[in-house]
Amino acid sequence: MDTIIFTELLEKGRRLLRGGHREEAANTLNRAESLWRGAAGADAQGSERLQAKLDLLNELRIEASSLLNEAMILLGDFRPLSHRIENLLTEHPLHERLWAQLLRVRYLMGEPTKALDTYRRASMTLREELDVTPGPLLQRLYQAVLSHDDEMMRFPRRLPILGAEQN
Known part of the structure; x- marks a missing residue:
């Protein structure tokens, strides 16, 4: 997964949702979520610094999912x-x-x-x-x-x- 693309899509989706552009936000957040294939670094072992970055990515994944849920709720889906x-x-x-x-x-x-x-x-x-x-x-x-x-x-x-x- 390309973390830069994911974080850009997440931020764009967040802005769209806050701006009331629900359908476009849902599409953008769906694209962000689709980049994931499991937990970040599930098989990785490394330093505490690496683990902290992986934990942050996993939290951002949950945020993307939650924002997509919110967009779907607001769309009545x-x-x-x-x-x-x-x-x-x-x-x-x-x-x-x-x-x-x-x-x-x-x-x-x-x-x-x-x-x-x-x-x-x-x-x-x-x-x-x-x-x-x-x-x-x-x-x-x-x-x-x-x-x-x-x-x-x-x-x-x-x-x-x-x-x-x-x-």
């Missing part, structure tokens, strides 16, 4: 997302943003009970693995499910989905 996010959570069960996206997708698909179950699973996983409770994003989305706040679920303004306020 829910059907493939539930399964896709579940697969990502199998690999990365401690990423709250992925749990938040799964909760939103299930709610937006008309499955509020499954959305609440997703919150409970996230809470249990975080408690068992890290001894923490869900962060503000998951807590606010949980409250949005309970209050049937469709607007919050579709367009979660002022929530740290993209690293900045979303328009």
Whole structure:
């Protein structure tokens, strides 16, 4: 994989999504994600410095996947997302943003009970693995499910989905 091309596509996709260009962002982020064939350096052994760079690349991969999920949510492309996010959570069960996206997708698909179950699973996983409770994003989305706040679920303004306020 060419890391320069990947990081350029990731940054372009991030900018497009923040700018409201959802479809173009999804296409760009899909191209970035398609460059991956597994975890960076899965077979590599080296210095701590090399490992730190590989860890960063793997975090950027998760970010690209998460941003692609967000673009798909904003486009209303829910059907493939539930399964896709579940697969990502199998690999990365401690990423709250992925749990938040799964909760939103299930709610937006008309499955509020499954959305609440997703919150409970996230809470249990975080408690068992890290001894923490869900962060503000998951807590606010949980409250949005309970209050049937469709607007919050579709367009979660002022929530740290993209690293900045979303328009």
